[in-house]
Amino acid sequence: MRSTVSDTPVSWYRASIAVELEPAMPLEGETRSDVCVIGGGVTGCSTALHLAERGYSVTLLEAGDIGHGASGRSGGQILPGLGTDIITVQQALGLPRAREVWEMSREAVRLTAELIERHAIPCDLAWGYLHAAVKPRHVKELTAFREQMARDYGYEALEWLEGDALHEHVVTDAYPAALYDREGGHLHPLNYTLGLARAAQRAGVRVHAHSAARTIRRGKPATVTTEHGSVTADFVVLATNAYHGDLVPELSGRVMQAANYMIATAPLSEAQAAKVLPKNDALADANFVLDYYRLSADRRLIYGGEVSYDGREPPRLQARMDAKIARLFPVLEGVPIEYRWGGDVAITLNRAPDFGRLGDNLYYAQGYSGHGMAMAGLAGKLMAEAIAGQSERFDVFSAMPHRQFPGGHALRKPLLVLATNFYKLRDRL
Numbered sequence: 001m002r003s004t005v006s007d008t009p010v011s012w013y014r015a016s017i018a019v020e021l022e023p024a025m026p027l028e029g030e031t032r033s034d035v036c037v038i039g040g041g042v043t044g045c046s047t048a049l050h051l052a053e054r055g056y057s058v059t060l061l062e063a064g065d066i067g068h069g070a071s072g073r074s075g076g077q078i079l080p081g082l083g084t085d086i087i088t089v090q091q092a093l094g095l096p097r098a099r100e101v102w103e104m105s106r107e108a109v110r111l112t113a114e115l116i117e118r119h120a121i122p123c124d125l126a127w128g129y130l131h132a133a134v135k136p137r138h139v140k141e142l143t144a145f146r147e148q149m150a151r152d153y154g155y156e157a158l159e160w161l162e163g164d165a166l167h168e169h170v171v172t173d174a175y176p177a178a179l180y181d182r183e184g185g186h187l188h189p190l191n192y193t194l195g196l197a198r199a200a201q202r203a204g205v206r207v208h209a210h211s212a213a214r215t216i217r218r219g220k221p222a223t224v225t226t227e228h229g230s231v232t233a234d235f236v237v238l239a240t241n242a243y244h245g246d247l248v249p250e251l252s253g254r255v256m257q258a259a260n261y262m263i264a265t266a267p268l269s270e271a272q273a274a275k276v277l278p279k280n281d282a283l284a285d286a287n288f289v290l291d292y293y294r295l296s297a298d299r300r301l302i303y304g305g306e307v308s309y310d311g312r313e314p315p316r317l318q319a320r321m322d323a324k325i326a327r328l329f330p331v332l333e334g335v336p337i338e339y340r341w342g343g344d345v346a347i348t349l350n351r352a353p354d355f356g357r358l359g360d361n362l363y364y365a366q367g368y369s370g371h372g373m374a375m376a377g378l379a380g381k382l383m384a385e386a387i388a389g390q391s392e393r394f395d396v397f398s399a400m401p402h403r404q405f406p407g408g409h410a411l412r413k414p415l416l417v418l419a420t421n422f423y424k425l426r427d428r429l
Contacts, residue, residue: 257346350402
């Protein structure tokens with residue numbers, strides 16, 4: 001691949017915004033709402049929208065621009081399941097509860113499509129997802145996974161592909177086999193997030209960008225302060241994911257930031273696109289530190305991969321990502337890369353999302369572990385249900401046990417880097 005942009009500060013998503021919000025001015029002065037939502041990503045916007053549709057008055061605070069975090073920077077894949085294997089959930093909660101979690105993850109994908117249609121969000125929704133084996137070990141694991149999902153969860157949407165059947169979906173010899181999931185898909189994540197925010201505004205939510213929450217004074221009601229204002233509310237929803245800092249000390253250490261990196265090529269010709277992803281599927285490989293990609297609506301290859309847990313960009317990042325694309329798709333030789341960007345996601349120790357409540361009126365959802373584009377929307381709906389007094393479905397997720405990352409404040413990151421290096425080495429075997 002030939003790179004023409006070495007350090008582009010704006011992602012392709014920011015350069016292709018198709019949704020215009022009403023003015024979301026910084027909060028100034030004191031205000032009162034039924035609910036204060038902190039965070040303007042998918043979780044926060046979905047929560048605010050679903051609460052407003054139930055008749056609650058809602059104020060939403062976002063530290064930067066709406067969609068600044070992972071919601072507006074991700075690979076845009078919407079998939080059933082979680083960031084961890086469903087067997088992790090089954091071992092923690094038992095098979096009946098794990099089945100509920102799995103079905104709600106499928107509901108999350110359907111909800112995404114419903115919200116897009118109902119609110120006319122121009123985010124290029126497309127269907128089809130490939131989970132690709134890179135080595136023989138993955139073939140065995142994916143075969144077992146497909147059998148387990150059919151046997152224990154009644155999930156029959158997975159199709160086994162190899163040889164010519166696989167090449168009909170992705171034109172490369174890099175993968176010996178893949179699972180095709182017809183319930184998965186992809187979209188423009190920032191336009192989707194902005195579309196949820198626009199729908200929330202139209203439902204009556206007061207949205208304030210560039211209004212970072214500084215403190216939360218607990219109580220009934222609670223008060224959230226910003227630099228120039230405050231919100232007093234009966235309920236507070238923390239939807240900051242990788243960006244909560246020390247706002248809620250009890251949650252410190254339960255998630256860790258992980259930086260992912262992405263590129264966007266120049267638009268491909270129809271012939272080139274047909275030699276890459278002829279059916280316009282999204283794809284992720286089966287490595288622990290995985291790579292993932294898809295085509296945009298204007299036929300750019302949107303490619304993500306690599307990871308950093310220590311806050312520093314990986315060495316030779318640009319050259320390594322370019323080399324990966326060149327190995328996968330020699331047909332793209334000479335196609336320039338026009339955008340490069342990165343962003344933080346929040347991971348939990350077991351890679352399952354962390355939902356819960358602190359006291360009677362502080363709710364949170366975080367730690368989607370790279371699998372939150374659909375699940376975050378459902379999290380917002382479930383928190384709205386719980387605030388309205390219907391907490392049964394939210395409680396299924398909140399029952400999932402979570403622990404802090406080991407090592408304390410000083411050693412968490414070094415230990416996580418060490419563990420990740422082990423898995424990176426394993427990916428190469």
